[in-house]
Amino acid sequence: MVQELADLKRKELEASINVERAIASLDEAKLNYRRQQYEHSLKVSDYQTEMQKQQEQVNSLQTQLDTIDDELDKLTSVYSPYRGKVRRVKILGQNERSITAEVTLDIRGEIRK
Structure with a gap:
């Protein structure tokens, strides 16, 4: 009887140790999960910031393009x-906003209307 009681106490202690190990393992898994969530949120935030910068660059370039078109x-x-038909364009010079060019036209075979 005493031996059975000692065996039961030992089994209870082993079970208690196993439960504590399982709880510690679960706590570690929860901590790892929270860390992964945090790292993911940082990556998402960085991605959103990068996309916002990229959109600002696109908007700036579009504004510049519109200005150039105007x-x-x-x-x-x-x-x-x-x-x-224009056969050749030779740039003779440029000063400020003025360009001087020589244009060679091929008018053979063209009928003027």
Whole structure:
């Protein structure tokens, strides 16, 4: 009887130790899960910040492009009195906002209307 009681006490102690180990393992798993959640939230935050910066850059570039398009619309166009194909454009010079160019036209075979 005493031996059985001692065996039961030993088994109870082993079971108690196993329960404590399981609780410690569970606590460690919870801690690891929280750490992973925190790291993930940091990555998401970094990604969102990067996307916001990228969108700001896209908006800035679009604004610059719109400004350039407006400036191009304001440029003076030159019309030729002859129909034909442009064969060569030679830039002779540039000063400030003015470009001097020589344009060679091929008017062979073109009928003027």
